[in-house]
Amino acid sequence: MTLSITHQMHLQNSQIITFVGAGGKTTLMYALGKEMAQTKKTLVTTTTHIMEPRDLTGASLVTEDSREQILSAFGTSNLVALGRPVPAAAPAKWSSFSRAFLDSIRDIPERILCEGDGSRRLPVKIPRAGEPVLFPGTDTVIGVIGLSCLGHPAKNCLFGWNSDTELTSGDTSFLSGITIPSLQEILQQNGGLLTPEALASIALSRHGLRKYVTTQEYHVVFNQADCLSKDQLEDIRAAAQKIRDNGAYCHIVSLKKRIFY
Helix, strand or coil: CCCCHHHHCCCCCCCEEEEEECCCHHHHHHHHHHHHCCCCCEEEEECCEEECCCCCCCCEEECCCCHHHHHHHHCCCCEEEECEECCCCCCCEEECCCHHHHHHCCCCCCEEEEECCCCCCCCEECCCCCCCCCCCCCCEEEEEEEHHHCCCEHHHHEECCCCCCCCCCCCECCCCCCECCCHHHHHHHCCCECCHHHHHHHHHCCCCCCCCCCCCEEEEEEECHHHCCHHHHHHHHHHHHHHHHCCCEEEEEECCCCEEC
């Protein structure tokens, strides 16, 4: 029997999940939403912006900040998508409703999946000022990195970074207190190319994908593993183990092929 993504990621007890990063976070959110909706009332939404959820088959769409409409939508489907259409956006986008409204409807669904930042379709990102925006009461944060960035210049595929960006300098790990090398140092040592060590640094830094994670369960997802060579996959496995050793879950996957490595 093939385990669901929910079970393979050990998310059975996660009730409010915020997704951050790049390189597959919307795909992962939709896949988990469809799975969870098989048994639980599941809400998919955003605290920033998201593409209109045309690919979220089977979902009832709610585009007004109306508690009554959300309750009505759950009367017809276990999967509901919530967002405010952005006028004249091309392609069509949704924005978030107010944080106060989101907080007020937390009691309606049994599971909430929320996209907490944007990446402009680049495979990896670091948060800008004010990002991410966690859904109120988030108990699980999932940071996604697309492995198609591996071996490419940071300036071409790392959203939110420039040569003056401070990231990871002085950071310490979850458990051991060991200082995490700065992203700048790693890039300088590797000709500006993104390496597995650089991706681990982005994943572990409190200025990277771990930003605003306090008591929440934290997962890192390395997506697009199907694009890697055998040697690259082994290097990413070593980086994933470093992340696990620092107190986070880490998963190497191809969401496209539904494979966990």
